[in-house]
């Protein structure tokens with residue numbers, strides 16, 4: 034009952050209490066500062082999302098009654114980026130520790146600064162991986178004892194603030210859990226900044242204190258910290274927190290303009306021919322259809338899968354559809370499969386088991402399978418005759434329709450080999466009548482790289498014409 038009367042009760046998941054943090058840990062204060070910042074800004078709770086990785090600090094996301102994702106270790110920033118891209122109106126914040134954000138997820142942290150998305154990263158720096166017993170991490174001070182550096186850390190720690198500045202974060206600040214009002218101010222400013230914001234929050238960890246026989250890191254923070262209005266280069270480069278800790282805002286800049294190297298010529302806008310294909314949506318009558326396109330990396334197999342699914346959705350937007358793809362690590366030249374499911378019902382298993390329509394751009398996948406061609410007994414196979422060994426297609430019952438056509442040869446002789454997949458699509462469109470021609474062409478236009486639209490559409494038409502013979 035008393036918890037429900039807590040002033041932050043609206044934003045806390047009371048059912049998750051008590052929290053897991055050690056007695057004396059200050060992560061809770063950072064969580065409270067975050068709540069204060071949100072309330073101060075008057076943000077709609079339904080538009081605030083918190084993403085965290087793994088670790089003591091990352092547990093904050095689980096205790097907040099806000100939409101959140103507890104992602105995997107080091108992957109909070111890319112997960113947050115996905116949330117932001119899916120719904121740019123959300124206020125997206127990342128909560129995590131130094132190990133998660135600067136160690137395992139270090140490259141994501143660099144990339145966020147470079148990419149410039151409006152995401153707030155609050156990094157609780159306790160100088161090591163605490164949840165797993167305190168191993169050394171990227172910010173562990175030189176000489177500090179951890180369970181992986183029992184004789185003292187021999188590695189030079191990184192400076193989170195300096196790295197954030199170099200990476201291009203537009204707001205960079207440092208505070209501590211022992212300066213709650215300052216921390217709230219930093220969080221508010223970070224959330225107001227329209228670019229990637231980074232706030233380093235120093236927090237004491239009981240494990241670090243115990244192992245290094247430090248009586249109170251909090252006392253050290255309070256004694257050595259100086260809140261400054263303006264920051265100098267010395268403040269950024271500070272590397273001995275036992276002497277001085279500069280707290281404040283190191284950078285609060287507008288979102289960066291993106292400058293292009295003068296040697297990179299901008300594409301001329303509006304000069305290219307605009308292509309458009311009108312199509313009409315209609316009921317497809319498809320109940321459940323499994324389509325597999327297989328071939329060799331570089332033949333546009335995945336692209337073909339996308340064309341099929343977009344064409345089907347152009348025709349019948351009420352269909353459910355999935356696309357899954359598989360290719361070997363070698364990519365170009367390796368086997369490649371794109372599976373498309375179309376169904377009037379919800380799809381609970383997105384893989385093709387027995388195709389109703391099998392499009393073979395090469396026989397590599399079949400040969401890797403030992404020569405077995407899997408097809409529904411009433412299915413249809415379309416094979417590129419210059420790329421598939423026909424002996425593989427000899428022994429089917431008469432109910433299986435097998436078409437052999439020269440997609441690659443037509444593409445090579447009339448266009449370029451890379452559009453052989455669309456020659457095949459034109460042929461499939463004509464021979465199967467499953468998907469409307471204009472729905473197909475609109476799907477091809479959608480994915481054709483600028484400047485290649487005409488060639489891709491012509492390749493489709495060539496395949497379609499060949500299908501009339």
Ligand code: SF4
Nearest residue numbers: 054055058089238239
């Ligand atoms: S291990 Fe350290 S950081 Fe984790 S809850 Fe305990 S004091 Fe806090």
